[in-house]
Amino acid sequence: MTRTVVLDNEAVQALGDTAHPKHRRVLSHVQVVAERKRRAIDITIVVPTAVRVEAGWDRTAARWALANRLRIRDEPLGTAQANAAAAIRIPSGVSVPDSHMGAVIRSAAPGQVTVLASDRKDARTVAGTKGVTIVVI
Secondary structure (H helix, E strand, C coil), X not given: CEEEEEECHHHXXXXXXXXXXXXXXXXXXXXXXXXXXXXXXXXXXXXXXXXXXXXXXXXXCHHHHHHHHCCCEEECCCHXXXXXXXXXXXXXXXXHHHHHHHHHXXXXXXXXXXXXXXXXXXXXXXXXXXXXXXXXX
């Protein structure tokens, strides 16, 4: 069974700034994932690219060196994801990055999905009927 961990905007911002009030909290969650991966538990940490853009995560900038070392995979906003995100955004009224996050959640492989998010309501809304664990940071 695969577990997918999806990061929202504030989780990404916290990783990129050691002075962010939630930096240690997010980093500790990511470290738990890394430890589980070492024990051969199938876990993937992803960031929707629209969320990465919103958070200002430029993978070439020195400020993001720590986040880059954490092996967080980009989930691109390709055609299928864009269509799914548009279908989420219009009725829910959430932002484009949140809609992309919802498309990623809904398209995740069967298994368990965890979302590190600052807003439980938005994360629940974009997840739709997909079973998720929301960890409020």
